[in-house]
Amino acid sequence: xxxxxxxxxxxxxxxxxxxxxxxxxxxxxxxxxxxxxxxxxxxxxxxxxxxxxxxxxxxxxxxxxxxxxxxxxxxxxxxxxxxxxxxxxxxxxxxxxxxxxxxxxxxxxxxxxxxxxxxxxxxxxxxxxxxxxxxxxxxxxxxxxxxxxxxxxxxxxxxxxxxxxxxxxxxxxxxxxxxxxxxxxxxxxxxxxxxxxxxxxxxxxxxxxxxxxxxxxxxxxxxxxxxxxxxxxxxxxxxxxxxxxxxxxxxxxxxxxxxxxxxxxxxxxxxxxxxxxxxxxxxxxxxxxxxxxxxxxxxxxxxxxxxxxxxxxxxxxxxxxxxxxxxxxxxxxxxxxxxxxxxxxxxxxxxxxxxxxxxxxxxxxxxxxxxxxxxxxxxxxxxxxxxxxxxxxxxxxxxxxxxxxxxxxxxxxxxxxxxxxxxxxxxxxxxxxxxxxxxxxxxxxxxxxxxxxxxxxxxxxxxxxxxxxxxxxxxxxxxxxxxxxxxxxxxxxxxxxxxxxxxxxxxxxxxxxxxxxxxxxxxxxxxxxxxxxxxxxxxxxxxxxxxxxxxxxxxxxxxxxxxxxxxxxxxxxxxxxxxxxxxxxxxxxxxxxxxxxxxxxxxxxxxxxxxxxxxxxxxxxxxxxxxxxxxxxxxxxxxxxxxxxxxxxxxxxxxxxxxxxxxxxxxxxxxxxxxxxxxxxxxxxxxxxxxxxxxxxxxxxxxxxxxxx
Amino acid sequence: xxxxxxxxxxxxxxxxxxxxxxxxxxxxxxxxxxxxxxxxxxxxxxxxxxxxxxxxxxxxxxxxxxxxxxxxxxxxxxxxxxxxxxxxxxxxxxxxxxxxxx
Numbered sequence: 001x002x003x004x005x006x007x008x009x010x011x012x013x014x015x016x017x018x019x020x021x022x023x024x025x026x027x028x029x030x031x032x033x034x035x036x037x038x039x040x041x042x043x044x045x046x047x048x049x050x051x052x053x054x055x056x057x058x059x060x061x062x063x064x065x066x067x068x069x070x071x072x073x074x075x076x077x078x079x080x081x082x083x084x085x086x087x088x089x090x091x092x093x094x095x096x097x098x099x100x101x102x103x104x105x106x107x108x109x110x111x112x113x114x115x116x117x118x119x120x121x122x123x124x125x126x127x128x129x130x131x132x133x134x135x136x137x138x139x140x141x142x143x144x145x146x147x148x149x150x151x152x153x154x155x156x157x158x159x160x161x162x163x164x165x166x167x168x169x170x171x172x173x174x175x176x177x178x179x180x181x182x183x184x185x186x187x188x189x190x191x192x193x194x195x196x197x198x199x200x201x202x203x204x205x206x207x208x209x210x211x212x213x214x215x216x217x218x219x220x221x222x223x224x225x226x227x228x229x230x231x232x233x234x235x236x237x238x239x240x241x242x243x244x245x246x247x248x249x250x251x252x253x254x255x256x257x258x259x260x261x262x263x264x265x266x267x268x269x270x271x272x273x274x275x276x277x278x279x280x281x282x283x284x285x286x287x288x289x290x291x292x293x294x295x296x297x298x299x300x301x302x303x304x305x306x307x308x309x310x311x312x313x314x315x316x317x318x319x320x321x322x323x324x325x326x327x328x329x330x331x332x333x334x335x336x337x338x339x340x341x342x343x344x345x346x347x348x349x350x351x352x353x354x355x356x357x358x359x360x361x362x363x364x365x366x367x368x369x370x371x372x373x374x375x376x377x378x379x380x381x382x383x384x385x386x387x388x389x390x391x392x393x394x395x396x397x398x399x400x401x402x403x404x405x406x407x408x409x410x411x412x413x414x415x416x417x418x419x420x421x422x423x424x425x426x427x428x429x430x431x432x433x434x435x436x437x438x439x440x441x442x443x444x445x446x447x448x449x450x451x452x453x454x455x456x457x458x459x460x461x462x463x464x465x466x467x468x469x470x471x472x473x474x475x476x477x478x479x480x481x482x483x484x485x486x487x488x489x490x491x492x493x494x495x496x497x498x499x500x501x502x503x504x505x506x507x508x509x510x511x512x513x514x515x516x517x518x519x520x521x522x523x524x525x526x527x528x529x530x531x532x533x534x535x536x537x538x539x540x541x542x543x544x545x546x547x548x549x550x551x552x553x554x555x556x557x558x559x560x561x562x563x564x565x566x567x568x569x570x571x572x573x574x575x576x577x578x579x580x581x582x583x584x585x586x587x588x589x590x591x592x593x594x595x596x597x598x599x600x601x602x603x604x605x606x607x608x609x610x611x612x613x614x615x616x617x618x619x620x621x622x623x624x625x626x627x628x629x630x631x632x633x634x635x636x637x638x639x640x641x642x643x644x645x646x647x648x649x650x651x652x653x654x655x656x657x658x659x660x661x662x663x664x665x666x667x668x669x670x671x672x673x674x675x676x677x678x679x680x681x682x683x684x685x686x687x688x689x690x691x692x693x694x695x696x697x698x699x700x701x702x703x704x705x706x707x708x709x
Numbered sequence: 710x711x712x713x714x715x716x717x718x719x720x721x722x723x724x725x726x727x728x729x730x731x732x733x734x735x736x737x738x739x740x741x742x743x744x745x746x747x748x749x750x751x752x753x754x755x756x757x758x759x760x761x762x763x764x765x766x767x768x769x770x771x772x773x774x775x776x777x778x779x780x781x782x783x784x785x786x787x788x789x790x791x792x793x794x795x796x797x798x799x800x801x802x803x804x805x806x807x808x809x810x811x
Binding site for chain 2: 681682683684685688689692
């Protein structure tokens with residue numbers, strides 16, 4: 001049963017990959033959607049079985065995968081509470097993105113369309129394996145699989161140079177992180193002798209917490225975290241994600257919301273016990289998370305490409321999730337991951353609808369006034385923006401507040417700094433999101449005649465004349481015969497329905513985690529609790545003693561962090577409630593202030609923006625160039641590697657050493673024979689003389705020998 | 710008169726062999742060279758017969774017959790080659806045939 005969850009999309013992939021060329025669009029697209037929905041249904045059914053707090057995880061072992069000495073790795077899938085949240089997100093949001101894609105990708109030729117859906121299904125399948133894997137190697141299968149699929153999908157329009165490059169970049173940058181993941185995995189096996197998550201957690205739990213010392217757990221978790229930074233686009237490996245915008249927009253939604261980038265956060269949550277035994281790693285995670293959040297937030301403020309703004313907002317929100325992980329608020333991080341999946345998918349699909357309506361226009365400066373033409377897109381997009389900005393009572397508010405609150409009350413010595421940067425980022429988030437909304441949907445329409453080419457999707461070499469014609473005529477009119485100068489039209493039903501569903505989700509998704517301060521019971525935290533503890537229940541008992549039944553928010557934390565943080569239950573709960581309410585009011589204020597700033601600058605007084613950019617020209621340029629990180633990496637890593645490869649490895653080692661050895665052997669033989677062939681005089685007499693001389697010498701020698709004895 | 714011993718035969722054979730060898734190296738006519746080789750062969754034949762008789766076995770004579778047949782074949786082939794070479798170069802000097810050199 002458990003196997004069916006990743007199997008459905010896999011079957012969809014196989015069918016579409018093998019037969020896709022011969023299937024019509026409705027069949028290949030419908031099959032892909034059906035596979036995802038079936039997977040979602042199975043997921044929902046199975047999750048309902050483990051809803052209880054004490055329900056044991058479901059497990060299914062497919063086969064013994066590796067057995068060698070003490071290494072023993074079964075191919076096991078395990079569904080616990082943490083995985084439950086993840087598979088619902090992956091299959092649920094994934095299904096909506098599939099449905100949306102049937103509309104968005106409609107202009108592709110049949111075979112391209114099938115190729116697209118086969119990749120999409122494979123992506124979902126690998127992500128589900130990643131989530132359900134019960135040990136590191138199985139997770140790694142999914143981990144690498146999503147890396148592969150992101151490469152395939154980002155480079156989907158591979159005839160376009162920039163798309164192919166972006167795919168390669170994503171793949172290479174991810175490899176760097178994967179290297180860390182593999183090393184961490186090996187270190188864990190060497191230390192604990194097992195790779196099963198539960199067993200590793202149990203084994204780690206018996207060891208001392210590595211306070212202030214870099215021990216083996218710290219080393220292993222740091223390596224794993226390197227893997228997480230690659231997948232989840234954190235400093236220093238976030239550079240691939242903004243470039244990933246070269247892929248089709250639904251792919252961006254899939255990568256950013258439901259799959260891929262959440263893998264790193266999930267992996268840390270999956271190893272919560274391990275990570276909480278390494279305080280150094282945790283503070284590192286928090287620091288990197290918050291630095292990424294701030295950095296991406298500032299870059300997002302000045303970008304002009306609608307999808308790039310969203311990409312940086314994803315990086316920024318992922319930073320929040322890592323911040324939560326870093327302060328030990330694992331449940332809050334997963335909660336944010338879950339709400340973020342809704343509104344980020346919504347925002348990406350909404351931006352896709354805008355791009356679709358404007359024939360591929362992605363530049364915010366050429367938008368404006370779209371509210372009138374795209375009502376569905378506008379209202380859903382607005383809800384998404386409100387949710388991500390953290391406006392009260394929407395989903396983003398609950399999860400983001402939870403993270404900020406947990407940061408504020410964390411044991412981390414720099415908690416106030418972390419919290420402060422988190423708040424600034426929150427302000428930035430609200431500002432850049434509403435800058436996007438105001439620039440795209442409000443104000444006067446700045447859209448001039450759209451170019452006929454679809455910059456995102458043009459195909460320089462179309463396979464057939466038909467496809468070429470379609471590529472020119474397609475995206476703006478969606479086959480309704482609109483000319484280019486016509487008013488943009490709203491999303492077709494296949495795209496509008498997912499938008500509406502996601503908008504509803506963005507509003508209500510947060511209500512599973514209403515904090516105690518607002519009279520809720522934070523059910524998601526309680527639900528996830530068992531996943532972050534050692535499965536023997538010791539942690540749970542302790543948590544209960546610490547007041548998990550009351551509103552003690554630290555109750556969810558793994559044993560490790562709680563030791564130094566065991567306040568009196570009733571008093572602290574009272575204190576925390578007032579603190580939490582205060583923080584909530586503060587962050588709501590910040591969110592509204594951010595929206596206000598955006599409103600002032602980009603709606604009311606556009607000249608102020610120009611004045612500001614003129615005044616702060618230096619910082620503005622730096623932000624516009626994304627802190628020159630790409631340039632820095634190019635100069636510091638890419639060019640030296642190129643130099644080393646060209647000068648050292650290619651011309652030195654390959655051409656010089658290897659080819660040199662081969663050619664050298666030939667040349668030595670040639671030179672030697674050049675000397676030796678002088679002996680071949682061609683004179684019969686000489687040959688005869690040497691023959692004779694040789695015989696005489698040999699015989700003489702034997703003769704001498706005989707005479708001696 | 711000194712009775713003939715095997716040593717006399719061997720000495721004669723050595724003289725014949727030396728004459729043959731000198732002929733091979735010094736003469737500038739391929740036919741003479743071939744003749745010199747025949748002399749060398751016969752010097753060896755003489756040794757075989759002499760030693761065979763000295764040891765009282767017929768092996769030496771048997772081998773001599775072999776050598777003679779082979780020498781006949783060799784002479785036939787060698788003369789044919791010499792004729793072919795002469796047609797080719799209009800000379801019989803061994804120094805003229807150096808095509809096999811570097």
